[in-house]
Amino acid sequence: MLKVLKAGLFTTIQDQGRYGFLNKGVPVAGYMDTFSATKINALLENKKEDAVMEMTMTGPTLQFERATFIAIGGANISATLNNNEVANYKVLKIGKGDILSFGKLESGFRGYLAVKNGFQAPIVLGSRSFFSSITKKNHLQDRDVVDYIETAVFNPKITELRLDSFLGENLLKVSAGPEYELLNDKQLEWLFSKEFTVSNENNRMAYQLEEKIPGHEISMLTSATLPGTVQLTPSGKIMVLMKDGQTTGGYPRILQLSDKAISIMAQKKYGDKVRFKLK
Amino acid sequence: MSAFEISIRPFGVHAILIEWPSQVEEVILDDILRFTRYLNEASLKDENWEVVPAYNSVTLIQREYPIDFNEFEIKLKKWYGEAKEMATHKKYLWRLPVCYDSEFAIDLPEVASYLNLSESEVIQLHTSHIYTLYCIGFLPGFMYLGGLPKDLEIPRRPQPRGRVLKGAVGLAGKQTGIYPQQSPGGWNIIGNCSVPMFDPKKEEPCFISVGDKVQFYSIEKAEYDLHKIEGEVGIYKLEKIELDA
Numbered sequence: 001m002l003k004v005l006k007a008g009l010f011t012t013i014q015d016q017g018r019y020g021f022l023n024k025g026v027p028v029a030g031y032m033d034t035f036s037a038t039k040i041n042a043l044l045e046n047k048k049e050d051a052v053m054e055m056t057m058t059g060p061t062l063q064f065e066r067a068t069f070i071a072i073g074g075a076n077i078s079a080t081l082n083n084n085e086v087a088n089y090k091v092l093k094i095g096k097g098d099i100l101s102f103g104k105l106e107s108g109f110r111g112y113l114a115v116k117n118g119f120q121a122p123i124v125l126g127s128r129s130f131f132s133s134i135t136k137k138n139h140l141q142d143r144d145v146v147d148y149i150e151t152a153v154f155n156p157k158i159t160e161l162r163l164d165s166f167l168g169e170n171l172l173k174v175s176a177g178p179e180y181e182l183l184n185d186k187q188l189e190w191l192f193s194k195e196f197t198v199s200n201e202n203n204r205m206a207y208q209l210e211e212k213i214p215g216h217e218i219s220m221l222t223s224a225t226l227p228g229t230v231q232l233t234p235s236g237k238i239m240v241l242m243k244d245g246q247t248t249g250g251y252p253r254i255l256q257l258s259d260k261a262i263s264i265m266a267q268k269k270y271g272d273k274v275r276f277k278l279k
Numbered sequence: 280m281s282a283f284e285i286s287i288r289p290f291g292v293h294a295i296l297i298e299w300p301s302q303v304e305e306v307i308l309d310d311i312l313r314f315t316r317y318l319n320e321a322s323l324k325d326e327n328w329e330v331v332p333a334y335n336s337v338t339l340i341q342r343e344y345p346i347d348f349n350e351f352e353i354k355l356k357k358w359y360g361e362a363k364e365m366a367t368h369k370k371y372l373w374r375l376p377v378c379y380d381s382e383f384a385i386d387l388p389e390v391a392s393y394l395n396l397s398e399s400e401v402i403q404l405h406t407s408h409i410y411t412l413y414c415i416g417f418l419p420g421f422m423y424l425g426g427l428p429k430d431l432e433i434p435r436r437p438q439p440r441g442r443v444l445k446g447a448v449g450l451a452g453k454q455t456g457i458y459p460q461q462s463p464g465g466w467n468i469i470g471n472c473s474v475p476m477f478d479p480k481k482e483e484p485c486f487i488s489v490g491d492k493v494q495f496y497s498i499e500k501a502e503y504d505l506h507k508i509e510g511e512v513g514i515y516k517l518e519k520i521e522l523d524a
Contacts, residue, residue: 019342022329024477024485025415025459124479133419133460134479178288178296221301222414222423224331224338226294248333248416248423256291 004144008060015051018127029129032266036074040114050118051128059102066150069116075108089161108167108267120147172261179252204244212236228257292345317362333414372492374518378503383471420459420477439465473506
């Protein structure tokens with residue numbers, strides 16, 4: 001068992017996501033920053049469906065009750081293992097009673113913790129990803145426990161990854177969304193020339209941007225949306241749908257973020273700047 | 280008989296959007312579902328595809344690999360031609376119990392007065408029509424139903440409520456529907472459905488599919504309470520009627 005001594009701001013268990021029920025209105029969910037989460041799973045030679053822990057801005061304090069191996073990645077949240085600083089993207093050996101805690105957010109917004117063979121949160125509708133109304137919990141709380149399988153011996157092929165950090169990147173590569181062609185010249189010019197600020201309305205469902213572009217009176221029938229779909233409201237507000245975003249929507253889908261751009265967005269917090277660039 | 284001009288467009292690298300004329304029409308929905316069924320049963324059996332129909336569109340999502348759009352577009356056109364041989368999918372009419380008791384129907388007096396009807400006329404109208412399910416979205420198990428009689432059209436509430444009960448049955452614009460879970464909402468609430476529209480404990484968490492029909496029937500509070508208990512222990516029975524294709 002992993003004991004959650006302090007849960008942090010918003011800590012969840014996430015895997016690749018929940019598929020097979022999009023046509024019943026069930027969002028994909030899954031880790032927001034796929035790029036970082038899959039790297040640490042790979043370091044531990046986990047299966048691609050193994051679940052990791054996602055933390056947001058303020059990390060948790062965790063106590064391990066069994067031996068295992070872990071790796072952390074994504075945001076830099078001043079992680080310490082038994083009060084010794086530890087680095088991202090490095091295989092760490094864990095003994096019984098070890099305490100992993102997080103401190104000041106240095107860069108990025110969402111941190112990830114992978115454990116050998118994954119966190120064993122219950123599988124609901126094919127996924128361990130937390131989502132309110134589907135799983136019992138929608139985030140971890142103080143004194144919760146999360147199961148994992150004891151691993152005493154593991155000889156990793158690679159013990160450390162050296163990655164060029166993308167946490168400071170602010171260019172979101174996009175392709176045209178289904179309603180892109182309905183945009184006028186002025187809207188297009190604003191969309192691609194301006195820098196946009198992440199508003200405080202940002203969570204696992206969607207990121208709203210502060211600056212508006214000229215609005216519209218386009219009316220369309222409700223249709224599917226995806227993680228990374230950029231919607232434009234009639235008043236000109238831009239919303240970037242994320243992993244917990246609803247599966248259908250009635251606002252024009254003007255852009256679609258690339259997979260990497262979704263990971264970049266997932267690491268942005270209130271006040272951070274982004275730009276769109278058409279691929 | 281597939282006879283529509285369809286448009287096929289990329290939607291990012293993992294999805295393709297196929298659109299029919301932008302109208303809420305049952306013939307369009309039937310054609311979409313015929314094609315969807317053909318894709319599910321014949322050409323897209325690979326489990327990594329998700330197929331999401333809604334009103335006048337179907338979105339195909341490939342979760343594993345980027346789609347080669349040009350190659351796939353040609354295949355889709357061919358499959359659309361082949362799909363016309365296919366019979367329409369099976370449709371069901373679901374009869375859903377709604378308690379219009381004043382305990383749940385918090386906006387019914389206001390709705391009736393706005394529509395110039397008595398409360399029982401609102402209930403009578405609401406239960407006498409058969410609705411078509413055009414889309415499931417917004418929340419798990421949330422139905423977008425078409426076919427509301429004009430006499431029941433009422434704008435959504437000016438101030439959305441912070442909390443609407445699970446099962447709440449509402450009216451808004453040309454739509455009626457059920458909140459499948461407690462959530463904020465701006466619809467006018469006229470009753471509560473005792474059957475859960477989404478149950479994650481079930482292998483098939485949402486019994487209804489796009490293209491199915493819905494008719495509401497009025498139940499008393501006592502029956503509602505009984506359904507609720509049956510629902511909790513998982514023995515509630517649903518009334519469904521198979522419709523001719």
